[in-house]
Amino acid sequence: MRVCVxxxxxxxxxxxxxxxxxxxxxxxxxxxxxxxxxxxxxxxPIFEPGLSELMQNxxxxxxxxxxxxxxxxxxxxxxLFIAVGTPPLPNGESDTRYVEAVARGIGSHLNGxxxxxxxxxxxxxxxxxxxxxxxxxxxxxxxxxxxxxxxTTVLDSKPDFxxxxxxxxxxxxxxxxxxxxxxxxxxxxxxxxxxxMMKELYAPIVSREFAEDKSLPTVPVLVTDLSSAEMIxxxxxxxxxxxxxxxxxxxxxxDRVGADVTQVAKGIGLDSRIGGKFxxxxxxxxxxxxxxxxxxxxxxxxxxxYEAQLLKAAVSVNQRQRLxxxxxxxxxxxxxKGKTVGLLGLTFKPDTDDMRDAPALDLIENLTRxxxxxxxxxxxxxxxxxxxxxxNVLVETDAERLADGCxxxxxxxxxxxxxxxxxxxxxxxxxxxxxxxxxxxxxQTAIEKAGFRYVGVGR
Numbered sequence: 001m002r003v004c005v006x007x008x009x010x011x012x013x014x015x016x017x018x019x020x021x022x023x024x025x026x027x028x029x030x031x032x033x034x035x036x037x038x039x040x041x042x043x044x045p046i047f048e049p050g051l052s053e054l055m056q057n058x059x060x061x062x063x064x065x066x067x068x069x070x071x072x073x074x075x076x077x078x079x080l081f082i083a084v085g086t087p088p089l090p091n092g093e094s095d096t097r098y099v100e101a102v103a104r105g106i107g108s109h110l111n112g113x114x115x116x117x118x119x120x121x122x123x124x125x126x127x128x129x130x131x132x133x134x135x136x137x138x139x140x141x142x143x144x145x146x147x148x149x150x151x152t153t154v155l156d157s158k159p160d161f162x163x164x165x166x167x168x169x170x171x172x173x174x175x176x177x178x179x180x181x182x183x184x185x186x187x188x189x190x191x192x193x194x195x196x197m198m199k200e201l202y203a204p205i206v207s208r209e210f211a212e213d214k215s216l217p218t219v220p221v222l223v224t225d226l227s228s229a230e231m232i233x234x235x236x237x238x239x240x241x242x243x244x245x246x247x248x249x250x251x252x253x254x255d256r257v258g259a260d261v262t263q264v265a266k267g268i269g270l271d272s273r274i275g276g277k278f279x280x281x282x283x284x285x286x287x288x289x290x291x292x293x294x295x296x297x298x299x300x301x302x303x304x305x306y307e308a309q310l311l312k313a314a315v316s317v318n319q320r321q322r323l324x325x326x327x328x329x330x331x332x333x334x335x336x337k338g339k340t341v342g343l344l345g346l347t348f349k350p351d352t353d354d355m356r357d358a359p360a361l362d363l364i365e366n367l368t369r370x371x372x373x374x375x376x377x378x379x380x381x382x383x384x385x386x387x388x389x390x391x392n393v394l395v396e397t398d399a400e401r402l403a404d405g406c407x408x409x410x411x412x413x414x415x416x417x418x419x420x421x422x423x424x425x426x427x428x429x430x431x432x433x434x435x436x437x438x439x440x441x442x443x444q445t446a447i448e449k450a451g452f453r454y455v456g457v458g459r
Contacts, residue, residue, distance in 0.1 A: 001201055004029060004077030006070065006102050008039065010046060010175060010288075010354075011120055011168050012083030017051060018179040020058035022204045027065045029073040039066040047353040047380060050176040070102075074109040079201055081166075082106075082131070083120040092295035094124050103131045107138020110159040116194045119165045122233055122293060125300055128188065128226030132163045162194035165226050167233035172287065173351030180210040184220045188229020195223050234300075237293040238311055243278045244285050245317040251281035251458025252324070261458030262440055281458045283412065283438040284321035286348035286357040291315075322362040325410050325438045328455050329367075332434050333407055337371030340431070342406040344399065345413025346378040346390070353380045359438075360412045368392045377402040379415050400426055408434040414441040427451035 001024050005016035008030040020026040030036050035045050042059055044052045058064040067073060074080060084098040099121050106117060119131060139159055165188030170178045185206065187198050199221060204210060206219045224232070251261040261281045269276025285291075294311055301308040333339055348358035355361065360376070367374050375394045376382075382397050396402040399418075403409065403426035411418060419442065427433035427450055434453045435442070447454045 001025070001197075002076050002078045003027070003081065003201070004073035004079070005081040005083055005120075006030075006073060006106075007082065007084035007098075007121070008035065008045070008066070009083065009085055010048065010172060011170060012081065013039075013044065013046065013055075014048060014051060014170060014175045014179060015081060015083060015120060015168070016064060017055045017058055018176060019201070020061075020064035021054050022210055023063065024201065025063060025076075026058070027067060027073045027076045029067055029070050031068055031070075033068055036066050036068050047384075048175050049173065049351055054176065070105050071109040074106055074115075075111070077115065078113075079116045079118060079197060080106060081118045081120045086121050086123055086292075088292045088295055092299040094122070094292070094296045096123060096127065099123055099127070099131065100134055103134035104138040104141070107135040107140075107159075108142040110135070110139055110142075110161065113160070114193070115159070115161040116197050117161055117163050118198070119163065119230075120168055122167065122289070122296075123165075123230060124296065125227050125230045125234070127230060128163045128165050135159075135161065135163075162189060162191040163226070164189040164191075164194050164198055165229035166198065167229060169233075169236065172354055173349055177212070180205060181212055182219055184222055186222050186224065186229050186232050188224045188226045188232075190225060234293050234297040237289055238297050238314075240278050241285055241290040241294050241318070242310065242314040244280075245314040245321070247279045247281045248284065248321045248324075248457075249317050252321075254458040259458075262456075264458075281440055282321075283325050283359045283363075283457065284318045286359050287354060288356045291357045322359045323366065324457060325363055325412075325436050326366050326370075328436050328457075329408055329410070332436075332453070332455060333432070336367065338373075339407040340373040340375060340405055341367055342396075342402040342409045343374065343376040343393075344402070344409055344411045344418055345415055346376050346381045346395075347413050350413055350415045353384055355381070358412075363410065363412065364390070364393055375402050375406065378413065379417055400429060403427075404429040406430045407432045408436060410436045411438050411441055414439040418442070423447055423450035423452060 003019050003024050003026045005012050006029045008028050016026045016028040038045055042056045044055055082099055082102050084102055086094040086096055089095050167186055185202055187195055189195060206221060208214045208216055247265055250264060254261040254264060265279040268274050269279050294315055298308045298311050329336060343360055346360045347353060347355055364374050374392060375396055377396045377399050382395055399421045433451050435447060437456045440456045444454045
């Protein structure tokens with residue numbers, strides 16, 4: 001099938017590349033010329049395991065192109081994905097200006113032939129009808145411009161298109177895997193024709209043709225109305241964020257009563273009604289999705305006269321949890337002024353270079369405020385040269401340089417590499433071999449054997 005993906009961030013680029021990999025003809029559109037040139041050369045502008053290889057293969061096979069020409073993309077695609085960002089506004093509401101601009105642009109380039117316009121961006125509930133309205137506004141503006149210039153109208157009737165909501169459930173760091181191995185595919189809309197085309201698009205994924213385990217049952221495809229599909233995305237992320245905040249609250253109680261939250265989490269996770277995923281206590285959630293989506297759902301509830309008290313509590317617990325590592329450092333080191341603290345990891349999760357709303361940033365801000373010197377090592381950030389938000393941090397090139405002269409280390413991101421560092425040597429290089437395991441990631445026995453004082457969360 002012919003596909004156009006507008007926007008090449010995490011969602012758009014992964015979607016476009018993976019659809020090209022399974023055999024569709026894809027054009028990716030972005031208004032950033034430098035970014036498009038980079039992608040045309042076969043280089044990915046984002047770090048995502050496996051993405052660069054798939055992208056280069058798709059280019060070589062002629063299944064994917066990159067352009068700044070929205071008109072060319074709209075004319076090419078039977079299915080048009082809107083995959084631009086919807087960043088949070090200060091009040092928690094989603095900023096939909098980019099979605100509006102793309103929808104209007106699509107309308108201005110429609111020139112006959114049926115199209116399915118797919119909302120892949122995370123948009124406020126009710127946006128499906130709004131996108132349809134904006135597309136039609138774009139069509140009207142195009143017609144008015146043609147008439148005003150003395151030309152003849154291209155369209156004798158309203159363009160033939162439907163809007164579908166197709167929320168993404170990709171995890172940064174495993175987005176390619178998640179695309180080929182989804183738990184479900186959600187399609188929101190009221191057009192059987194559009195739903196049939198979307199099912200055809202995803203057929204190779206639904207049948208597990210590209211899955212890691214091809215013996216699994218076919219992927220469930222849930223067809224809903226537009227608003228329900230949009231709500232599913234928000235509700236899923238809000239539930240997962242709440243689950244993390246719950247286990248963090250339990251961890252804080254465990255700290256006070258002498259229980260071990262890792263054992264508690266295992267015990268409750270074995271209950272099939274609860275499950276063990278997202279029950280890892282630590283220093284809180286961050287990134288581009290959970291904070292934005294939970295805030296947006298709270299804002300939507302407020303708009304409709306409902307106070308989402310549970311969601312607000314989940315956010316409040318998470319904000320407090322980011323200070324847990326700071327509290328534990330103060331308990332061990334007492335006065336932080338004049339001390340050197342090393343952070344193991346900076347990104348909000350492993351296998352990504354994303355630092356949006358990362359707990360590390362709050363920790364850096366507060367340590368600096370209290371007069372501590374902050375050093376950091378991150379497998380990706382240290383190599384990339386990224387320094388946004390890190391002006392008060394000495395970013396080291398390896399873990400041993402990080403440990404040298406430190407009074408304490410804090411595990412901020414659970415990179416797999418951190419499980420196999422030479423902690424004995426690192427302990428020797430430190431002024432005070434203390435490690436605050438903000439993710440309960442390390443083997444406490446091995447760390448203590450290496451000469452460290454180990455402090456976990458809820459342990």
